[in-house]
Amino acid sequence: MSFLLNRSRIYSAAFLLGSLSLLLAGASISAAETAGNGDAAVATAPEKSAPVETKKENAEPQQTDDAADEDVDYMNESDLARKVSKSAVRVRFYLQTDQGRYPDDGEQENSIRQELPFLIGGFLWDATTVVIPDPVIHEPFIRRVEVEAGGKTVKAALKSYMVMHKAALLTISERLPGVDPVVFTPAPASEEWSSLRAVYYGYDSGDWLVAVSGIGGEYIRLDTGEEMVSTSMPGLAVNPSGDVVGLVFSEYAGMSGPYYPWRGERIRHMQMLTVDEMKQKQEKLQSDLKQIALDVTFRFRENVDVDDDTDIDPEVHAVGFRIAPDKLLIPTPLERDVIARLIGIEVAGKDGNSVQAEFSGALREYQAILATLPKDAADSSNMLNLAKAPAYKPGALVLKTNISYPGGKRRLRMSYDRFRGLERMRQDSMMMLTFTNESLGSLAFDLDGNPVAIALGERPRPGSGSDYDSDESNAMFRPANQLASELDSPLAVDASIVPLEENDQNQRVWLGVEWQQLNDELSRTLGVQKETRGGQSGLMITFLYPDSPAARAGLKENDILMRVHVEGHAGVYELPDQENNRYHNRYMRSIRSSSWLYRQNVLTDLLSEVGPGKNVTLDYLREGKPMSLKFTTEVAPPDFSNAPKCKLPGIGLTVKPLTYELRYVYLRKPDASGVVVDRTEPGSPAEVAGIGQHELITHIDGQPIDTPKHLREQVKARGMKPYELTIEQFGKTRLVRLHPDKDSVRDDPENTAEE
Amino acid sequence: MRGRLGIFSIFLSIMCISGLLTASASAEDPGDFRKIIQDAKEKVFPAVVFLMPLTERFDYGKREKEQIAGSGVFISESGEAVTNWHVADKAVSIRCLLHDGKIGTAKVLGVDKDTDLALLQIEVPGVTKFPFAQLGKSAELKEGQFVMAMGAPWGLSRSVSLGIISCTTRFLSAEIGMYNLWIQTDASINPGNSGGPLVDTTGRVIGINTRATFFGGDMAFAIPSDTVKEITDQLRAHGHVPRSWLGVRLQPLKDFELNIFYEGDQGVLVASVDPGSPAEAAGLQVGDILLKVNDKPVLGVVREDIPAINNSIANLEQGKPTAIVLKRGDQTVNLNVTPRAKGAVEGEDFDCKEWNMTVKTINPFDTPELHFFRNNGVYVQGIRMPGNAAQSGLRDTDILLEINGKPIETLAELEDVYNALVKDTERVKKVSLKLLRNGLVLHTVLDYTKHYKE
Structure with missing residues (x-):
């Protein structure tokens, strides 16, 4: 159930059932503009009676498809257009950048860049007020507003917003002659909704125009009993006789409940939020947020080892929302391999002091981290109570906050928006769509200051090729109350995404095989050409490491690994994953590679992204037959490239x-x-003694060497005395006698990487 | 080459020598230097031969012939001539040009790769007696002595150059000169001089010119004549040099370059004991200092001492237990080791013509790194570009483990499989291969449908 009609619905209207008759009432309108007395040109009689009779005698072809309403007489479109245009006004927003920033909305941004006013059509509400569909332009971007009608242009200013309807009111500085305020019929009227039409006034394709259409695309009845129609265009709701029965600026028009007051004169009494009131509420939010939204600094292990590919900032700023007295929810795009290097979470407390929070989990589905505050920093009176968050209301006005840290300094941006619909996402989570793009960590509040939604990014699936610098603006609003119940589940957190010790931060997850990619010839010879698409997919096992997950699972040499399914993920990972292999090409191994024993390859990379401790199903071919086995992923023992180094002093x-x-x-x-x-x-x-890289050191003074640590101890114990090492390469040994260097011994850093 | 050689690097050059010299004796009499040189030259020059062997090579992925040029010198009246192994090895035929212009052919009596020497029998129609040179005593040489190099540098036969002895006991590396040291000279020696004589002022051959350097100016190396005598005697008797082998690699007690010093002025250090070797069987260990071998004291203090020790080991009687006295830590240990035959020092070649590649057998001396991965087997020696083997992704030094599922360990096995496959004209011209590259197993399919032009 998603009806995502975009702002200029005039075009989508053409595809709806129901009629559309588009009248370029250019003649009547331009007459209005020039002559200032538009309605004089129209010979239509007063609304009530004439349309009915005119219609009957006119015998014009009905353009509505509503066969059921054959007995209902419709005011014809051109009369309708003419009538409505008497109340129509043209609003021009002159926009500006705000501290160098452009609005998120593309059209608004464009109007600034093209130095053109942002045009929107509206209607005269009363002598001093104009009503428009809320363009959701944030205050700082508005330089000035003008309203023009009846040949006159007057200054205007935003006055208030309708809370439950997507409409905004502007005050005009002078009266507009020759323009009539819209008259709403007393409500409620009894016409069937399907007999209503929507009349739109606006600027499209180079012209100001009136458009008339059936009011709705679809009738919707929710399981809760609520009924609504999805509206075809923003405009006035008009009955067959041509009376204006209401306002349909929102995406949906409710047929009952709180949305119903859009009908009739009652609409003038709908809940409004004045510009000043909004400012006050925003100020209150701002001060509330000081206690609820805390400045978080993530600290990472410095990356001094140039062999390590990961390039991360040692410090990253983010905002942490207090969702429980001692618990923070921190939206952040940090992924597994960066979190592995996390060494501290600093939270700014009151009085400028900072406290250390403890990492308590990375969310599985969202890009966010949970952290626990120390007891003395807990605060039960200033929290975002997600569980108590009110339910989503389509079209409702919400106040938005966004906290970011340009240059490490906290910056709060306030704005407002309206929700236009819900969308179902992965794992049945819901996303609330607004009219602008969201930034990670934005919050949406209702007018009572309750949190309604939080903007979070979706955690990408393994092998999707995304890397640490993922764009922060892929965040979407998640309903707060739904998030609350999701966080309660034990599956909310991915237990395999955790900070690790320095020696483990480069750990790999393994299956325990050496493999080779096939090619067309080989796949044909092995009889698996079809299954492996001519060798494009499939990794053939060429060696099984003893005591590995593969060995224990019973895999054999020449088995061809085809696919990996991860429990809880809908997707399936092809081996090798050609599409998402942006960085992985160098970790392929085929007959054409020169192959050093590089344990980082497409298979271990994929498994490492899946994480340890995950239940996985592996599809493979044994002698051409498809087979499948289940296993749980494990951390691999260190291999040469990620094993910790040990510096031996003095030599x-x-x-x-x-x-x-x-x-x-x-x-x-x-x-x-x-x-x-x-x-x-x-x-x-x-080096002088001729010891070279990758050679093996097997003995010191004839004693076998066990581990680097053992060798280091032995070397240190000898101090400045010379000693002998046995070096081996390709099965041949030789003896080397070394005299420790005075300078090297003195400069020995005690805290270099050791096991 | 792991052992560093410091500044220079050595390359194997194919050098040809031809020259003609007869010299008068009188090494004692300083006399007129020019006369001394002329006399010495006259003694050897007529004995220098210009050789043009037609060799067979497999390393370019195809069995093909190549004509090379080198030099040699007669050492007996009957027409025996000495030259380098790298001149005569794998020769299909050798044409010779004598100093006086007579043309003949050479038959290979024997070759020795380890010392880079070969013994030929020259045949010239109508000639039964040949001018020959005498071998001098290289042990008596002194640095600074004048010497002449004779041969055919760059194919210019009958050339002679003059220089001095720069060093009489040069150690190059463990691989180049396992059993001998070298005579270093600055006489101009170039490709073509290989196998020709280095002559002293008494007109005796005191070395066989063998190696030079890419850079380093006039720096060249010759095999000492004492070694030449020893080797040619063996080649004459057996057609090869039978050597004994213990399976130890030795290290000097003092190595200045590597800054490795052990106490003592006697004995030699055992650096490596090969698995499955007589040394291992006898209980020798890495770090032992060998003091006596076969009751003879061993002197291995500096690098230069090593080749002599290797040589004496090589001369031990095969199959006969030999007494070894060694020092292990503080203790003196007595052992008996039974040397065995060293065996072939190079693998055998084979051309898989239709596959556009050549193979060779793994040999512990020739390809020690491959031997480390597989003691017995066949590896890819050369890949022809373009070619079927190249297309399949094979590379040289790949060890062939299986062909169509059949394990391959010997050349005979490979030849059988290959010949059977190519004879079978019915079958699809594809073969699946399992190979070992840097320790990792790989599979491929070799499609030999295409026929590449020669």
Whole structure:
């Protein structure tokens, strides 16, 4: 149920059932403009009686499809247009940038850039007021407003907004001669809604025009009993006789309940919010937010190691909303591999002090983090009570706040908006659509100051290729009360997205296989050309690591891995995922690669994005037959590229442990012991002695070496005394005798990366 | 080459030598230098031969012939000539041009890759006696002595150049000169000089010119004549040099370049013990200092000492337990080790013609890195571009594990499979291969439907 008609519905109206007769009443209108006495040109008799008789004698072809209303006589369109145009006015908004910013709405932005006024058609409400469909232009962008009709242009200013209807009122500085205020029939009238028509006045395709259409696209009845019609165009609701029975500026016209007052004179008594009142409410919100929306600074581990690809800022600012006395909801686009490097969440408290909050979870479906405040920073009186959030009301005016941190400094932007519909998203979550784009962390409040919705981004699925710098403006408003119940569920948080220790922050999730991509020839020979689309999909296992998830699950060499399904995700991940492989091409392995044992590849990258501890179904082919198995993802043991380095003092040597892939594939000795040289410092004793990268160090003074830490201890214990290392490469050993360098020993940093 | 050589790098150049020299004796008498040179030259120049072997090579992915040029020198009246292994190896035929213009052919009596020497029998119709040169005693050489290089630099036969001995005991690397040191000279030696003589002022051959440098000016290296004598005797007797092998790699006690120093002035350090070797079986360990081998004291203090030790090990009697005395830590240990035959130092070649690639067998001395991954097997030696093997994604040094599911460990197995496949004209010309590259298994399909022009 989503009726997303955009602002210029005049075009979509053409596709609706029901009639549309578009009258370019250019003649009558231009007459009105020039002569100032438009209605003189129209010979139509007073509204009430004439239309009925005129219609009958006219025998003009009915353009309405409402066969059921054959016995209802409609005022013909041109009469109707002429009548309505007597009340029509042309409003010109002259817009400006606000501190260098353009409005989010594209048309508004365009009018500033093109230096043209933003044009909107309206009607005279009373002698000093004009009513227009609310263009949702935020105050700072309005330089001035003009209203023109009856040959006269007068200054105007926004006066108030209709709360439950998408209409705004402007006061005009002078009266407009020759323009009649709209007269609404007393309400309620008894006509069937389907007999009503909407009359639109506005600027479209280079002309000011009147358009007449059936009032609604569809009749809707919600399960709650509410009835409404989706309106075809913003305009006056008119009955067959041509009486104006109401205002249909909103996307929906309710048939009962609070929306019904759009009918008739009662509309003049609808709840209004004056511009001043809005300002007051915004001020109150602003001060409330000081306690509810707290400044959060995320701190990350500095990335001093240039081998690590991840490029992140050490500090990121965000806003944290207090949703419970000691709990913050922090909308943020930070993803798994960045959160792995989180070392602190600082929250600005009162009096400028800051407190440390504890990470309590990253949301599974949304880009947000939950944090817990220390007890003494808890505050039960200033919270966003999501559970008590009122339900969504279509068309309702809401006050919006957005907090951002340009240059690290908090900036609050206030604005207002209206909801135009709901949209269903992934996992049945709902999204409330507004008329402007949302920024992450925006909030929507009703006029009583209750939170209605929070703007959150959707957490992308693994392999979707998005990276840390995701655009913050992909956020959408989520109904607050729905979010409240979602947060209660134990599945709200993705337990695998957590800050990690330094040695683990580059951890991989693995299956435990070496694989090869197929090609057309190979797929044909193996008889899987169809299933693998000529070798484009499918990863063929060429080696299974002992004691790995793959080995335990019973996979075998030559099995072809095809797809991964993750429990809870609707999508399926093809292996290899060609489409989303923006960065992954270098981690492919085919007959054409030169292949060093690089454990970061498309398979481990995908599994790492899925996260550890997830239930996964793997589809594969065994001798051409499709098979399937379930397993739970596991963190891989460190491999050479992400294993921690260990610097040995005094000799300019950095080593890494003998990781599993080197042990099994390269050395083919599972019980081998030793450490692998990562690098040697130029001119150091190790380099002079000819020790090279990737060589193995197996013994120190004849004693076998276990781990880098063990070697480091042994080296340190020897201080400045010379010692002997046994070096091995390609199965051949040699002995190296080293004299620690005085300077290197002195400068040994104690806190370098160790296990 | 892991062992660093410092400033210069050595390249193997194909050098040809031709020259003619007869020289008069009188090494003691300083005399007129010019006369000394002329006399010495006259003694050897007529014995220098210009060789043009037609060799067979497989390394370009195809079995093809190539004509190269080199030099040699007669060492016996019957027409035996010495040259380099890299001149004579894999020669299909060798044409010779003697100093006096006579033309003949050479038959290879034996080659030795480890010392880069070869022994030829030259045949010239109608000639039964050949001018020959005498070998000198390279052990008595001194730096600064004048020497002449004779041969055919850049194919210009009958050339002679003059220089001095720059070094009498040059160690190059563990791979180049495992059993011998080198004579370094600044006499002009270029490609073409290979196999020709280095002659002293007494008119004796004190070295065989073998290697030069890309840069470094006139710096070249010759195999000492004492080594030449030893090797040619073996080649004459056996057609090859039978060597014993223990399976140890040795390291000097003092290595200035690597700044590695151990105490002592006796013995040599065991750097590596090969798995499955006689040394391992005997219980030798890395770090042992060998003091005596076969009751003879071992001296391995500096790099230059190593080739002699390797040589004496190579000369141990195969199959006979030999006594070793070594120092292990503080203890002296006595062991017996039984050397075995070193065996082939190079793999065998084969041309898979229709597949546009050549293969070779893995050899522990020739391809130690491949040997590390697979002790026995066949690897891709050369890939022809463009070609069927290239199309399939194969690369040189890929080890072929299986062809159409059949495991391949020997060249015979590969030849059988290959020949059977290409003979079968009915079958689809595709074969699936399983190979090992850098330790990782890969699969591909080699389609040899296309026939690439020669």
